[in-house]
Amino acid sequence: MNNKVNRFVPEGYRPFVSSSDYQNKERKLIKEKKQNNKIVFLKDIKEVFDYLNIQSGQTISFHHHLRNGDYVQNMVSQEVLRRDLKDLHYAPSAIFPSNAILADLIKNGNVTNVDTNYLNGPVSDVIGEGYLKGMLVMNTHGGRPRKIESGELPIDVAFIATPTVDKNGNGYGGIGKAACGSLGYAISDLMYAKKVVLVTDNLVDSLDRIELDKKYVDVVLVVDSIGDPKGIVSGTTKITKDPIGLKIANMTAKLLDEIGLIKDGMSMQTGAGGTSLAVASYVKNIMLEKGIKGSFASGGITGYFVDMQKKGLFDELRDVQCFDIDAVESYNNNPHHIGMSASKYANPYDDPVVDYLDVVILGATEIDKDFNVNVTTDSYGKIIGGSGGHSDTAHGAKVSIITTNLIKSRMPIIKDHVTTVTTPGEDIDILVCERGIAINPKRKDLLEKLKNSKLPIKTIDELYELAHSITGEPKKLNLSKEVIGVVEYRDGTVIDSLYRK
Amino acid sequence: MSDIQKIGSAGSVESNDCLVTISASDHLEVEIQSIVDAFFHDQIEKVVLDTLKEKGLNNVKVSLQDKGALDYTIKARLLTAIERMEAK
Numbered sequence: 025m026n027n028k029v030n031r032f033v034p035e036g037y038r039p040f041v042s043s044s045d046y047q048n049k050e051r052k053l054i055k056e057k058k059q060n061n062k063i064v065f066l067k068d069i070k071e072v073f074d075y076l077n078i079q080s081g082q083t084i085s086f087h088h089h090l091r092n093g094d095y096v097q098n099m100v101s102q103e104v105l106r107r108d109l110k111d112l113h114y115a116p117s118a119i120f121p122s123n124a125i126l127a128d129l130i131k132n133g134n135v136t137n138v139d140t141n142y143l144n145g146p147v148s149d150v151i152g153e154g155y156l157k158g159m160l161v162m163n164t165h166g167g168r169p170r171k172i173e174s175g176e177l178p179i180d181v182a183f184i185a186t187p188t189v190d191k192n193g194n195g196y197g198g199i200g201k202a203a204c205g206s207l208g209y210a211i212s213d214l215m216y217a218k219k220v221v222l223v224t225d226n227l228v229d230s231l232d233r234i235e236l237d238k239k240y241v242d243v244v245l246v247v248d249s250i251g252d253p254k255g256i257v258s259g260t261t262k263i264t265k266d267p268i269g270l271k272i273a274n275m276t277a278k279l280l281d282e283i284g285l286i287k288d289g290m291s292m293q294t295g296a297g298g299t300s301l302a303v304a305s306y307v308k309n310i311m312l313e314k315g316i317k318g319s320f321a322s323g324g325i326t327g328y329f330v331d332m333q334k335k336g337l338f339d340e341l342r343d344v345q346c347f348d349i350d351a352v353e354s355y356n357n358n359p360h361h362i363g364m365s366a367s368k369y370a371n372p373y374d375d376p377v378v379d380y381l382d383v384v385i386l387g388a389t390e391i392d393k394d395f396n397v398n399v400t401t402d403s404y405g406k407i408i409g410g411s412g413g414h415s416d417t418a419h420g421a422k423v424s425i426i427t428t429n430l431i432k433s434r435m436p437i438i439k440d441h442v443t444t445v446t447t448p449g450e451d452i453d454i455l456v457c458e459r460g461i462a463i464n465p466k467r468k469d470l471l472e473k474l475k476n477s478k479l480p481i482k483t484i485d486e487l488y489e490l491a492h493s494i495t496g497e498p499k500k501l502n503l504s505k506e507v508i509g510v511v512e513y514r515d516g517t518v519i520d521s522l523y524r525k
Numbered sequence: 526m527s528d529i530q531k532i533g534s535a536g537s538v539e540s541n542d543c544l545v546t547i548s549a550s551d552h553l554e555v556e557i558q559s560i561v562d563a564f565f566h567d568q569i570e571k572v573v574l575d576t577l578k579e580k581g582l583n584n585v586k587v588s589l590q591d592k593g594a595l596d597y598t599i600k601a602r603l604l605t606a607i608e609r610m611e612a613k
Binding site: 403404432433434435494495496498499501 | 540541560561563564565566567568592593594595596
């Protein structure tokens with residue numbers, strides 16, 4: 025069966041209908057986990073497996089706040105290997121190159137199903153080669169909490185890496201050897217997993233601030249180290265120096281100004297990439313020039329937005345994940361830098377922050393003439409990322425903008441059809457690239473506002489032709505049709521399938 | 526110096542560029558390694574062969590390491606490599 029964006033949906037999965045179809049359904053909530061106040065403190069992962077009687081076939085979850093420096097998922101995976109548990113379902117919010125050991129677990133049949141929001145590195149390679157016996161399900165940052173709270177993704181044990189835990193069993197991410205700031209992606213796991221283990225390397229007497237409430241906790245595992253700080257946060261996230269990136273960013277800021285989005289009370293989100301930050305920097309200049317004060321910036325927060333908030337350009341920062349050291353420091357000390365759960369960030373049924381965004385700046389690996397965007401696979405079908413909050417913010421924000429080079433290493437970014445649909449074209453309003461700006465024809469309001477603009481407004485077909493006239497026509501590949509997974513839209517429907525290499 | 530030792534190269538392995546090496550040979554041989562090989566192999570080969578033809582070169586070995594260079598870049602790198610080879 026094909027869905028409404030004309031992509032194959034395997035049997036047993038619900039086909040994607042439209043980005044607003046969730047409104048036709050009721051929110052489903054299972055009961056929060058049983059709250060008992062008996063918390064045990066253990067020192068060895070083996071004891072945790074024994075104490076909780078972790079068995080083959082169970083579902084185990086993790087968060088990715090320690091990113092490429094995370095030791096916790098690997099520690100659990102080592103123990104799974106040692107015990108040779110089989111048929112586990114892993115549900116980490118993301119999988120990074122440092123989680124390479126999971127590739128062995130998949131090859132051995134220890135892990136046979138995976139749910140995640142973002143995936144790259146060796147684990148992506150083995151799944152792409154067809155080693156995962158069950159299915160890979162790629163969720164969104166808002167879809168994952170929806171799936172957990174509705175009982176569609178029941179979790180037996182959540183292992184929550186926690187930079188600091190107090191002796192009562194409460195957790196906080198802003199301080200400790202492995203401080204990572206907001207623990208937003210772990211909140212649904214905390215509230216709904218059958219058993220919850222906080223894993224920490226910093227046990228203190230008491231905490232001033234608490235993100236993880238002890239009432240949900242069963243076990244605190246105290247270890248030497250939960251992660252490598254160098255892999256957790258980057259030193260500083262920097263604005264691009266690439267002249268093409270700067271040109272795109274400058275055009276984007278001018279465009280936002282012409283549409284009238286740079287005004288008092290504005291809210292925005294960008295990614296942490298160099299071009300995204302350059303957009304923020306040009307927007308900042310316009311805000312300073314015109315004396316504009318925005319309401320909030322959200323997302324993964326970088327030092328750049330911390331600085332803008334300090335300068336009074338935004339009232340608040342709403343933060344699900346801190347991207348760099350400055351953001352962690354601000355999260356810990358600045359009362360206007362507020363944490364949020366992934367559910368509050370992006371769950372369609374939780375009146376999420378994304379719904380209050382005026383503008384979001386997003387990237388794309390590919391975009392097609394229908395404005396569908398791919399950030400999940402490359403043009404060979406290899407999994408190189410995932411939605412994260414892409415489709416959540418694109419739907420929520422009043423205006424969603426894709427910024428990308430028109431051509432990357434000879435590959436034209438605009439396709440007839442993207443290799444994989446991550447975000448449906450109905451939610452993408454504008455494409456900005458160095459050769460011009462394309463407005464989604466369904467946004468007649470934007471076209472009207474820009475009809476006298478001096479900006480290089482073109483149709484997406486014109487940009488497509490231009491790119492292809494420069495690069496030549498890329499050969500069509502015959503990709504495999506063997507399904508290894510699905511891309512789940514935020515409402516739980518399947519927007520596309522993933523195929524073996 | 527015999528023909529067989531004549532060699533010239535130009536370009537780099539930076540993104541959007543290519544590194545071309547050309548040497549005299551007793552037959553025509555073109556070796557392409559490209560990050561976009563699956564999509565553009567035939568076009569890259571055509572630029573190389575057309576350029577060699579323009580210069581009347583039949584007995585050469587060309588190796589091209591491509592990082593997504595456009596046709597005019599490939600041609601410019603190859604022409605420079607040819608000049609460098611012939612200067613030897």
